[in-house]
Amino acid sequence: MSQSVAILLCTYNGGTYLAEQLASFREQSHTAWKVWVSDDGSTDNTHDVLAAHREAWGADRLAVFPGPRKGFAANFMSLVCREEISADYYAMSDQDDIWHADKVERAVRWLNTVPADVPALYCTRTELVDDNGEKLGYSPLFKRPPSFANAMVQNVAGGNTMVFNDAARDLLKAAGANVQVVAHDWWVYIVVSACGGKVFYDPTPSLLYRQHAENLIGANAGVGARLVRIGKLFQGHLKAWIDQHVIAIQPLLARLPPDNRSLFNRFTTARQRSLIPRVFGILRSGIYRQTGLGNIGLLVAAIFNRI
Incomplete structure (x- = not known):
């Protein structure tokens, strides 16, 4: 069937x-x-x-x-x-x-x-x-x-x-x-x-x-799209989005396997710390983006408390 x-x-x-x-x-x-x-x-x-x-x-x-x-x-x-x-x-x-x-x-x-x-x-x-x-x-x-x-x-x-x-x-x-x-x-x-x-x-x-003018979300392709994402990062959009996700996932925390629960705790705790502990904590949490440039962006975002 x-x-x-x-x-x-x-x-x-x-x-x-x-x-x-x-x-x-x-x-x-x-x-x-x-x-x-x-x-x-x-x-x-x-x-x-x-x-x-x-x-x-x-x-x-x-x-x-x-x-x-x-x-x-x-x-x-x-x-x-x-x-x-x-x-x-x-x-x-x-x-x-x-x-x-x-x-x-x-x-x-x-x-x-x-x-x-x-x-x-x-x-x-x-x-x-x-x-x-x-x-x-x-x-x-x-x-x-x-x-x-x-x-x-x-x-x-x-x-x-x-x-x-x-x-x-x-x-x-x-x-x-x-x-x-x-x-x-x-x-x-x-x-x-x-x-x-x-x-x-x-x-x-x-x-x-x-891809057209009425698209609610574009494809995130090309240099222009990358620059837009970087701009949103420094405007605090990524930090606000992660805040939403941290709240939204609360009902499911009991279903996370131990390694993911540990990653979640390390990352969310590091986000609340002062500069040096925050940067090292976020880097050690294990999170990553798909490209080298994206990961450099994460480092900069951690420094400026935009993550």
């Missing part, structure tokens, strides 16, 4: 590209899927597009719910935690990408290698395209292994590439739909890696990631 996949699609005034996104679901080589949509109050033709596809596909293929209207992260988490949604695996989706035909199949193939009771997250690199679908390049290729030590200070993949199993979803439900986090995908990476789950970053892109 083919494993069932719940596609968790969040929409908000996405009618321009939504039909292409939905068409790429229809072309998936893995056919045991259902789309669950949470719409956050669209006022364009999004509902018309969804209604047309629901009529064409049937209610067993597409269901639509009203979103919480509290931003994109809250919208995704509301879907993740909906009790009526049940599947073997869960794939998050944006409203304006184009999935490669084997996207779900590749994710399912890897997830099937992980025992069902072990939280597991599959994610990939992306291929970037413009409004018209013209190729622009690729998202950064990360080479260091994904881990909780990395997740504390960086997200390695976009939510539009992420597929996770039911054990991972149980952790996310335990943390709650109303968890206050900066981004749903970063939160998923933190939770699964923190609780001893397996995370696989596939360097082969699984979708065309559309």
